[in-house]
Amino acid sequence: MIKIIVLFTCFSFCFTSYNTKAYYQINLMGLHVADCFHSTLDTVINDLVATKISYKVKTIVILDYFFKVNNEYEVIMDKKSFKTLYFKKTTSQPKIKNNLETSYKDNLVIYPNNTEFKSNEINIFGVLHLININQLNKLKFFKLIDREGKKYKYSINNNNNLYQLELNAIDNEDRGNIVHTDIFTWGLFLSESQKYFYKNKEESFINKCVFKKGLLKITAEIKNPN
Numbered sequence: 335m336i337k338i339i340v341l342f343t344c345f346s347f348c349f350t351s352y353n354t355k356a357y358y359q360i361n362l363m364g365l366h367v368a369d370c371f372h373s374t375l376d377t378v379i380n381d382l383v384a385t386k387i388s389y390k391v392k393t394i395v396i397l398d399y400f401f402k403v404n405n406e407y408e409v410i411m412d413k414k415s416f417k418t419l420y421f422k423k424t425t426s427q428p429k430i431k432n433n434l435e436t437s438y439k440d441n442l443v444i445y446p447n448n449t450e451f452k453s454n455e456i457n458i459f460g461v462l463h464l465i466n467i468n469q470l471n472k473l474k475f476f477k478l479i480d481r482e483g484k485k486y487k488y489s490i491n492n493n494n495n496l497y498q499l500e501l502n503a504i505d506n507e508d509r510g511n512i513v514h515t516d517i518f519t520w521g522l523f524l525s526e527s528q529k530y531f532y533k534n535k536e537e538s539f540i541n542k543c544v545f546k547k548g549l550l551k552i553t554a555e556i557k558n559p560n
Contacts, residue, residue: 353385356539358554360391368393368403370554372539374463376413379420380438383413387463391518403427405516409459416472417453418443418460418480425516432516434482445511449483457481458522461490465497465533465540481523484510495541497531521545 353374360368370391377386389407403426410420420443425432436443436451443451451457456464456476464470470492479486479501485508491498501523522529528546533539543554 354538356556357558358543359557360552360554362550362552366394367397377410379410382419384410384419385413385463386410387459389459401428403517405518407459409457409463411460411463415453416456416460416464416469416475418451418456421451421457423482423516425518427517430514430516432512432514434511445483447483447511449511451480451483452478454478455480455485461488461499462531462540465531466538468535470497478504481519482510482512482515484508486523495532495534497533499529499531501529 353376355371355373358370358372359366360370368391371389373388375386375388377384387409389405391403391405393401393403405425405427406423407425408420408422409418411418419438420436422435423432434446436445438444445451454475454477456473456478457480460476461473461479464472470490473490479488485504487502487504489500491500503523503525521527522545524547526547528544530544530546531540532542532544534541539556541556545552
């Protein structure tokens with residue numbers, strides 16, 4: 335049950351200087367279980383003008399006694415093409431710690447196991463960024479979603495302010511770069527789960543995220559966008 339409580343605890347997160355930032359409250363069946371922050375920042379990497387997308391999530395204090403989660407994710411995307419130039423994550427939960435970082439060699443983004451993060455692939459944080467900035471049409475340039483080196487086919491159905499994401503692994507046996515990934519990544523890519531995002535196009539951020547798996551329902555709702 336504790337694992338379920340924090341299953342989708344990550345929608346995220348902050349650093350010190352921002353272009354935009356937002357705070358989300360995560361609830362399980364109406365119970366507040368985590369605080370999450372999201373920020374973006376203009377930057378330069380590999381002589382390219384880019385956007386740094388940062389995420390951070392922490393369980394609330396009372397849950398720290400049972401299942402403490404402290405996760406950070408960072409993605410850097412080319413500001414024009416939206417190609418991923420860099421990915422890093424540092425996550426901690428009971429019995430599992432993940433540290434993963436890509437490198438940039440010969441104009442290629444490479445994971446530690448030498449899997450390439452190809453220019454026609456995007457990760458989930460990049461998808462959320464495109465929804466936030468009303469550029470979902472740019473997804474036509476990205477064939478697959480990458481999850482730490484594991485590849486997924488995907489589709490997004492958009493009806494007014496509602497976006498529904500569907501994911502299907504190309505190889506179910508492929509573990510990517512991490513055998514035991516963090517609970518957020520595991521939960522978000524869990525098979526046969528439903529993933530909904532609500533975004534008013536006049537606003538700067540996704541307003542609400544809803545995740546369903548059987549009778550379980552978890553929401554992430556924005557509280558103070560800036």
